[in-house]
Amino acid sequence: MSVLTEVLKDLAKMFAADARMSSAALALVALAWGVTVALPGDGLVAGLVLALGAAGVLLGAVAAAARAAARKD
Amino acid sequence: MIPAELTTPEAAAAVGAAFAASLVEVVEAFTIVLAVAMLAGWRPALLGTAAALATLGAAVLALGPLIGRVPEAALQFAIGVLLLLFGLGWLRKAALRAGGVIPLHDETALYAGETERLGAELRMSPTAAAWIAGLAAFKAVLLEGLEVAFIVLAVGAGRGLTWAAGLGALAACLAVLAVGAALHRPLARVPENALKFGVGVMTCAFGVFWTGEAMGVDWPGHDLALFPLAALFLLAGLVAARTARRLAATA
Numbered sequence: 001m002s003v004l005t006e007v008l009k010d011l012a013k014m015f016a017a018d019a020r021m022s023s024a025a026l027a028l029v030a031l032a033w034g035v036t037v038a039l040p041g042d043g044l045v046a047g048l049v050l051a052l053g054a055a056g057v058l059l060g061a062v063a064a065a066a067r068a069a070a071r072k073d
Numbered sequence: 074m075i076p077a078e079l080t081t082p083e084a085a086a087a088v089g090a091a092f093a094a095s096l097v098e099v100v101e102a103f104t105i106v107l108a109v110a111m112l113a114g115w116r117p118a119l120l121g122t123a124a125a126l127a128t129l130g131a132a133v134l135a136l137g138p139l140i141g142r143v144p145e146a147a148l149q150f151a152i153g154v155l156l157l158l159f160g161l162g163w164l165r166k167a168a169l170r171a172g173g174v175i176p177l178h179d180e181t182a183l184y185a186g187e188t189e190r191l192g193a194e195l196r197m198s199p200t201a202a203a204w205i206a207g208l209a210a211f212k213a214v215l216l217e218g219l220e221v222a223f224i225v226l227a228v229g230a231g232r233g234l235t236w237a238a239g240l241g242a243l244a245a246c247l248a249v250l251a252v253g254a255a256l257h258r259p260l261a262r263v264p265e266n267a268l269k270f271g272v273g274v275m276t277c278a279f280g281v282f283w284t285g286e287a288m289g290v291d292w293p294g295h296d297l298a299l300f301p302l303a304a305l306f307l308l309a310g311l312v313a314a315r316t317a318r319r320l321a322a323t324a
Binding site for chain 2: 069
């Protein structure tokens with residue numbers, strides 16, 4: 001049983017090693033979805049929101065982790 | 074002769090991403106199996122590995138038909154989101170390692186740590202040594218194998234590229250086995266962080282592309298849009314690594 005639990009935990013970590021970053025990415029997907037609903041004829045705007053937003057989420061997550069590590073030192 | 078369906082930009086990207094990601098996972102599994110073999114012999118190491126591969130095969134056979142029943146758009150959306158989460162996670166870790174915030178992955182240190190941990194367990198229970206050693210190999214191969222299976226499915230499913238991605242993963246397994254069999258020591262020279270960085274870039278690009286497509290985004294240039302998306306995440310990753318280095322230096 002412990003083997004299965006460990007495997008499941010590690011699998012979950014594949015997608016949510018940083019819970020805040022994963023939540024932000026999911027919120028971004030929801031936002032992009034909202035854009036496709038609000039602007040049904042212009043799907044590219046949603047694509048840009050998704051792509052640029054994901055890059056922003058990455059930068060924010062790395063900066064937050066680096067700041068947290070710097071505070072620890 | 075290369076089949077025509079493997080020469081499209083998307084298929085080439087799928088093969089490359091699956092190869093690089095699987096290489097990272099297979100090297101980790103190989104390190105632990107090697108540690109088990111050196112401590113307890115090849116028999117429990119190979120039995121544990123075989124049992125894990127059989128479990129993986131059974132799981133893929135059981136789940137494969139279920140995946141086929143999911144509507145294509147829903148599958149593409151789910152896999153796109155999972156790829157984006159997975160890719161962002163790898164890119165974040167690779168940027169933090171490149172920026173010196175967290176230490177680089179060290180296969181030699183992992184081998185030493187695993188040997189010490191397993192050695193202590195074997196000394197405590199000498200009668201169950203083979204069982205403990207086999208279980209360690211089983212766990213490592215099952216976990217890393219599940220990750221490889223996910224990567225293959227994520228990169229390939231929903232676009233008819235599962236074979237291309239599977240080919241990339243198989244090539245990675247064969248490469249690690251060939252080099253590992255020749256060296257008989259951990260593959261410490263594999264540029265793990267650079268691979269992780271590259272795979273993070275590709276999986277983020279695939280994730281955004283497929284999630285967007287499932288939402289109805291008509292990407293300019295269709296599959297070729299993967300390249301500017303990859304360039305965007307490469308740039309973001311490099312800027313993130315630089316930012317991490319700067320913030321770490323000011324501590």
